[in-house]
Amino acid sequence: MIQTENVPCPCGSELAYGQCCGPLHQSKKAENAEQLMRSRYSAFVMQNTDYLRRTWHESTRPSQDDLAADPKTKWLGLEVRQHRSIDENEAEVEFVARYKINGRAHRLHETSQFVKENGQWFYLRGQIHE
Template identity: 50%
Template sequence: MKDACPCGRPCAFEACCGRYMGTGLPAPDAESLMRSRYTAFVRHDEAHLLATWHASQRPGNLELDEGVKWLGLEVKRHTPIDDTHAEVEFVARSRVQGRGQRLHERSRFVREDGHWFYVDGDILN
């Protein structure tokens, strides 16, 4: 598919994660936000990453490594805890200087004023 969304859903970027990146439209759930954050890493969109990071954990600035090539995302589990808390377990694959890498994380999200935010996560093996 031309201009397929990097998050892995079978649709175009504009119809998928592009709806939430730079538009002010909130993601409807933590999984959609997590997918848009992965897409932001792929597209080097530091502004989206910072805007969707909870203020309690957000770094002052962010410098993405241009040498990372993101290869794919697999969402293993989306677990709503209550109306304002959720977890998303995922595996993101990348290549850095020709070497394959894999990030397996369980991320925590919180919803405030109708917007989901990434709080933090635990790296899994």
């Protein structure tokens, strides 16, 4: 877990963790789907499964056991390719996340769907691009 607010944020923004994803991990609501997606990436990096569950829409949220952090995964970077608002309560974010498992490099290219309910954004589902 990141212990200081002044370290670079794992999501790759220009801001420090304490000014970027840190407040979201504590309780601040994301302002848009891209901000939520970036904070979820940081949560994967930090193995913060509680935050991932809180921000996953209840209709598609996996069980706690299915969301267990894999300590073998080393997250390497995030590239947000596109953030598209569909309307005020729906949005999509296309991204590429790079990671290694047991020294072997991988990349996850996904377009994620987000919904806003009662003023809070949630991850709904993602379409993985091959």
